[in-house]
Amino acid sequence: MNILILGANGFIGSVVAARLLRDGHRVTGLGRQPERARLRQPQIDWVKADLAKMADPKDWLTLLDKQDVVVNCAGALQDGLADDVSAAQQGAMIALYAAAKSAGTALIVQISARTEGAGSDRPFLATKRNADQALKESGIPHVILRPALVIGRNAHGGTALLRSLAALPFALPLAHAGNPVETVFVDDVAAAVAAAIDGEILPGADIGLAESRPTTLADLVLQHRSWLGLPPVPVIALPSAIAKPISWLADMAGRLGWRSPLRSTAMAIMSEGVVGDRGERQIWSRRLTTVAEAFAANPSGVQDLWFARLYLLKPLLICGLSLFWLLSGLVPLIDLGAASSHFLPLMTEFPARMLTIATCLLDIALGATVLFRPCARRALLGMVVVSLVYIVGGTAVEPKLWLDPLGPLVKVLPSILLTFAALAILEER
CATH class of the missing domain: 3.40.50.720 (NAD(P)-binding Rossmann-like Domain)
Structure with a gap:
């Protein structure tokens, strides 16, 4: 039949x-x-x-x-x-x-x-x-x-x-x-x-x-x-x-x-x-x-x-990544001058501030978008790409950040691995 x-x-x-x-x-x-x-x-x-x-x-x-x-x-x-x-x-x-x-x-x-x-x-x-x-x-x-x-x-x-x-x-x-x-x-x-x-x-x-x-x-x-x-x-x-x-x-x-x-x-x-x-x-x-x-x-x-x-770890991974990117975009806006100082060797203060605001908004957008299931895969892939750009850019602009005790660049590496883990278990069927 x-x-x-x-x-x-x-x-x-x-x-x-x-x-x-x-x-x-x-x-x-x-x-x-x-x-x-x-x-x-x-x-x-x-x-x-x-x-x-x-x-x-x-x-x-x-x-x-x-x-x-x-x-x-x-x-x-x-x-x-x-x-x-x-x-x-x-x-x-x-x-x-x-x-x-x-x-x-x-x-x-x-x-x-x-x-x-x-x-x-x-x-x-x-x-x-x-x-x-x-x-x-x-x-x-x-x-x-x-x-x-x-x-x-x-x-x-x-x-x-x-x-x-x-x-x-x-x-x-x-x-x-x-x-x-x-x-x-x-x-x-x-x-x-x-x-x-x-x-x-x-x-x-x-x-x-x-x-x-x-x-x-x-x-x-x-x-x-x-x-x-x-x-x-x-x-x-x-x-x-x-x-x-x-x-x-x-x-x-x-x-x-x-x-x-x-x-x-x-x-x-x-x-x-x-x-x-x-x-x-x-x-x-x-x-x-x-x-x-x-x-x-x-x-x-x-x-x-x-x-x-x-x-049960899957929703925690997604929420954790969302929170990480939202905070990474919101926290620098509290003290914009200090956050933009990393760009001053390459440009004047005004474009440095504008670039900082742009990266903050990008982080916030990725952190919010990953919560929407139809957009989650693209948001996760965006997180990987942006993280790699941050690593390359940070190394070029201020390589001593790799030696910073708080590890602002080092911490990007496990976040990339966490993002790959979320991508690996994203499918529902």
């Missing part, structure tokens, strides 16, 4: 795509940034598109031409600089259903979620609920799958956060530590999609996907810690109130384009625990993989430990 997968370069979508390719289907993948995915999975026909801008059925007609099945693996946790939840999860889906009906699409498989309980009023779950209802009312043959917390060999979002928490030294401070968490292995989600396409799951089914043995958040983090090869440490149960300031900071980061799994939507859902939809679990008879079985079949490597330890 010809199958169109929405979000095919995502955590779930990439595994679903790989499974359907192995089953012999021809897969077209839709994603906002499929460039690297095209290199990783060249067997897929990639299409670049933004769901948030596909609110008209006409936007879908060309994509649906000759497609037998549509699998929706796309989603957005919360509105932010890079995401419009309502447009992507509801408006685009309703337009898709209208286009699919006229195109004669044989089946739509929707990866949804449990939309009741804590957080159900949030746009993430409300738009999924509305889109699911619209799909049911559309008359198009469909299967809705509602996985609980998805665990996989790779990690993204909530699963990445679990790994990073598991790698903390000395102790594991957790809010909602005792809350229940149900999981499903990502390969089982892909198998359910394949079963729906093959007719093993009949159209009209609405199935919750979760292994039969729920655990707690604390136990799940400890299982991840064991998988990473780290010794057990005590769990410190934090009061749930501590989640509010953390989620507020994460929401602010989201407005700048950073997709933190600690945003308020995730925290609201976690306040009750992550449990799968218990509706029609028995329709599909497959026994789902447990976390222990998934980890046993996919032993960790050193790269997993590096990722876990670096994940």
